[in-house]
Amino acid sequence: MKKSLFPFFVITLLCATAAYAQRGPEWLKNAVIYHIYPSSFQDSDGDGIGDLEGIRSRLDYVKACGFNTIWLSPVFESPFEDGGYDITDYYKVDPRFGTNTQLVELIRDAHAKGIRICLDLVAGHTSDKHPWFRQSRSADTNLQYSDYYIWSDSKSSLPTKKFVKSDAPRNGNFLKNYFEVQPALNYGYAHPDPDEPWQQGYDDPGPRAVRQEIRNIMAFWMDKGVDGFRCDMAMSLVKNDDRNHTATVRLWHEMREWIDARYPECILISEWSQPGEAIPAGFHVDLIIHNGAGYDMYSPLVCNTDDKNRPTVCYFDRAGEGQIRSFVDRYTKERHATREQGYLSMPTCSHDIWRLNRNQRNTPEELKVTMTFFLLMPWIPTVYYGEEIGMRNIEDAPIKEGSFARRNRSSCRTPMQWDTTPNAGFSTADATNIFLPVDPDPARPTVAAQTDDPHSLLSYARGLLALRAATPALGTSGDWRYVSDPNHPYPMVYAREYAGEKYIVVLNPSAQRATAQFPEEGAVADIVYGSGVPARYTVRKDLASVKAEPVSATVLRMK
Missing domain, CATH: 3.90.400.10 (Oligo-1,6-glucosidase; Domain 2)
Structure with missing residues (x-):
């Protein structure tokens, strides 16, 4: 078995910046992503499992919410021993979801409504x-x-x-x-051990063939209209890599060059959670999740237990005992390092981690404050299905299809709650035959109950997305500054600015009134959005003071 050594070179941030000074297709800067777990979204044929036709039937809902991009968890043929992240045919839709033709029809109809479709590419195995x-x-x-x-x-x-x-x-x-x-899958070893002849190098025939296969898979679907891929475990491909993932960076750098040349309107989204590595490697977007950079950013904000269900302190909690310093420091660093090259995104949650409505954080008022944060940062918003209505994390949901991995991932995969009909409108199947049980709480939130309620979480989230879409300063183009003192975490106050417009966002998830002082940012023109009693902004001798009421969010437009 022939073996070659990986030709090492240093890919510096400077070189990567030069290569990817263009952030990607123009549409991406205004993208708002809706993440769908297909088995749980909408069943169209009564077999108890969500499918592509079900998703297609709900495109108007997705658009009405303000989302313009859908990320689908895997829909390829699979024995479902890990929820579809164990694929047996990358070129074929699994029959439980439909057919290749139905996926093409979903893409066609989505495009007609201004919605793009990204698939989940499980490239590592x-x-x-x-x-x-x-x-x-x-x-x-x-x-x-x-x-x-x-x-x-x-x-x-x-x-x-x-x-x-x-x-x-x-x-x-x-x-x-x-x-x-x-x-x-064999992408080779960055440092093959001469004493282990079975370790192939990056440029050996086997790894080269696997890389070509991945390009073939992406081309097959992009030729059918797919707009991009979220790449699972993207940092794990080349084995025995160094701490900077140099060989894996080389791999994705090559993939990005190929995509830019052949499919310049398509994107790559990484599950890497290290933007400073993923974006210079060639990804258009890196997802900040509960590991990697997320240890400093995501987990301290929203995770109210550890994986063993032991309580932990988090920022978005009525107790008001959390800290914001780790988020501010790490986000500032990651944004500064990548903002001219690509985009960060911090999903509300996902198929792998708990929903926001969990344990003591469980009221619409609390969820509105949290959603304000996720939707008004300069990253690309990514919202997991059902978060826009405040679906509950179901702690005792049955383990299914390999869903236990350090935590019970079924808890965040229960069926979408559409209305008050049987199975919450998810499926006409008998309740004993649906994919996972629906939230048993008679007061569970539904789309039907919230659609026309101006005070609902759904209406609030729609309003936030409409405000973001109409206000460049609140989107990816706007600058971001943390204004209040991160050593005094409540309230959180940050500024968004673009082309002479400035907005101040004030968030207080705690149950106590909170005050922040900082150098004045101008005078308030008006309050443009918010939840709860609006914060009060005053200026005295060039020092601004913001008094935020308990569990409140306020968006101020400044003069």
């Missing part, structure tokens, strides 16, 4: 039921897909804890990427 992997198990190691995966060279060799003991005819054991049913 496949299912162990995938035909590629089944062939790679063969004792003959010179078949087409023999080198698509990483195998040690003997049954007695388990080089790391991530190797899985195999009963395959092949004399070796395979490397998993996450669960044991998810063998890692």
